Amino acid sequence: MSCSSAPVTTSKTCETLISKCEIPIIDLAHMGTERCPQKGVVKQVGSKLVRALSEKGLALLVNHGIPDCKMKAVYRALDSFCELPEEERAKYKRTLPSNHGYVRPGLEEFSKEDDEEARHTFNVTGSGGVLPEAEVPGFRSAVDELARDFKQLSAMLLTALAVGLNKSQDFLLSKHSQMLGQDNVSTLRLLYYPPLGVPVPGLSRCGAHQDYGTFTLLAQDCEGGLEVQTPHGERWGRVGHLPGAILVNTGDILACWTNDQLPALRHRVVVPEHCGRGRHSIAFFVHPDNEILIEPIDTKLIQLTGQEAAAAAATATAITAPCRLQKKKRGVLTAYQHLQRRFRETYAS
Numbered sequence: 116m117s118c119s120s121a122p123v124t125t126s127k128t129c130e131t132l133i134s135k136c137e138i139p140i141i142d143l144a145h146m147g148t149e150r151c152p153q154k155g156v157v158k159q160v161g162s163k164l165v166r167a168l169s170e171k172g173l174a175l176l177v178n179h180g181i182p183d184c185k186m187k188a189v190y191r192a193l194d195s196f197c198e199l200p201e202e203e204r205a206k207y208k209r210t211l212p213s214n215h216g217y218v219r220p221g222l223e224e225f226s227k228e229d230d231e232e233a234r235h236t237f238n239v240t241g242s243g244g245v246l247p248e249a250e251v252p253g254f255r256s257a258v259d260e261l262a263r264d265f266k267q268l269s270a271m272l273l274t275a276l277a278v279g280l281n282k283s284q285d286f287l288l289s290k291h292s293q294m295l296g297q298d299n300v301s302t303l304r305l306l307y308y309p310p311l312g313v314p315v316p317g318l319s320r321c322g323a324h325q326d327y328g329t330f331t332l333l334a335q336d337c338e339g340g341l342e343v344q345t346p347h348g349e350r351w352g353r354v355g356h357l358p359g360a361i362l363v364n365t366g367d368i369l370a371c372w373t374n375d376q377l378p379a380l381r382h383r384v385v386v387p388e389h390c391g392r393g394r395h396s397i398a399f400f401v402h403p404d405n406e407i408l409i410e411p412i413d414t415k416l417i418q419l420t421g422q423e424a425a426a427a428a429a430t431a432t433a434i435t436a437p438c439r440l441q442k443k444k445r446g447v448l449t450a451y452q453h454l455q456r457r458f459r460e461t462y463a464s
Contacts, residue, residue, distance in 0.1 A: 131355025132343070133175070138354065139167035144178035149270045152284070157271075161279030164272065164363075165377070168330075169416055172380030173343060173364040175357055176332075181264045183359055186334050188257040190395040193305045195251045197235045207237070207247055212455065214302055215244030220309070233311070234320055239303040241295035262303045265332055265399040266294050269301075272330070272363065273401070280373070280414045290403045291329070300454050301328070301402045308340075308394040311386060320394065321384035326366035327457045328402040328450075333362040338394035344381040351383075367457075368403060368450065374411045405451035 132138045141163050147153035167174035196204065196217075209216035218236040239246070239258050248255045270288060277286040293299035308320045320340055335341065341354045343364070354362070370379040384394070403409075448456070 132352045133355035139174045141174050157275050161275035165279035168365050168377040175360040177360050185261050192254045192257045213242050214238050215240040215242050235307040237305040269401045290407045293404045299404045302400045304398040306396045310393045323383040325379040328366040328400045329369045332399040335396035340384045340387040372412050403450040407450045408447045410447045
């Protein structure tokens with residue numbers, strides 16, 4: 116595994132964090148449903164989730180209930196959209212202040228280190244924005260069905276996470292009550308990274324960054340290239356691929372709420388060794404409702420013992436540390452204000 120912080124490509128013998136068993140795997144079987152959760156299982160999952168996010172910043176979810184065929188249906192729909200002429204795709208472009216719509220390659224800039232980040236993106240929000248159903252029949256049904264599944268999974272994880280943080284079951288869920296609604300900017304993000312043929316200097320697939328929201332759910336194909344940075348920033352590690360698993364990682368807002376006891380994970384997508392193929396992924400960015408204030412909540416990690424406690428303490432910021440999402444003189448940011456600020460930092464034009 117390459118330990119350098121800036122390479123575009125890595126060696127053919129690159130190990131992955133999955134192959135080295137360095138990513139926690141959480142089994143969601145028997146959790147029940149959002150309306151009828153199995154409390155004992157939810158408590159167990161919450162404990163494991165908090166431990167994984169505090170120590171690693173991410174975890175792999177298995178038996179999550181979302182079949183792979185639904186992911187592939189969305190991949191195919193996005194492929195068909197990306198094959199449309201540029202002028203057809205431009206009709207669905209993302210237009211501020213909405214986050215809904217198509218973003219062409221090169222428009223987003225997550226890292227200042229790269230000249231260009233090559234990917235097609237289609238953001239789907241609850242704002243009522245149009246979808247290319249006329250040009251790509253079946254696009255809406257594939258996307259809507261998957262969005263509902265991700266929303267349900269996110270609700271269960273918010274419940275488990277609250278329990279793991281020693282809060283009531285609805286503590287976090289109540290802050291996300293409008294997920295995929297008009298007053299919440301949670302987003303299903305469809306991503307296609309076109310094949311490059313050969314590595315291009317100054318070109319990456321996605322620069323290093325932290326996600327903006329509470330947490331992110333990520334499904335990806337087997338193409339590879341996703342890397343994460345260790346909590347102390349010591350090295351980058353290639354994640355690898357576990358068929359059928361969904362990755363969950365922390366974002367800025369959850370880090371702020373927990374005073375960095377659950378640190379936001381820094382990650383990127385590099386050009387893999389076999390860069391002649393395209394790469395597909397689907398990210399569900401979970402955000403609080405627009406008017407929720409982003410300030411630290413009174414919580415401490417669940418009690419751990421021995422090496423577990425030492426590892427958790429090593430990644431946590433002192434409880435008195437100020438939340439970096441707070442304005443210095445004008446109070447506290449709302450979830451919507453925070454996101455708009457991050458958008459201004461990200462979009463090149």
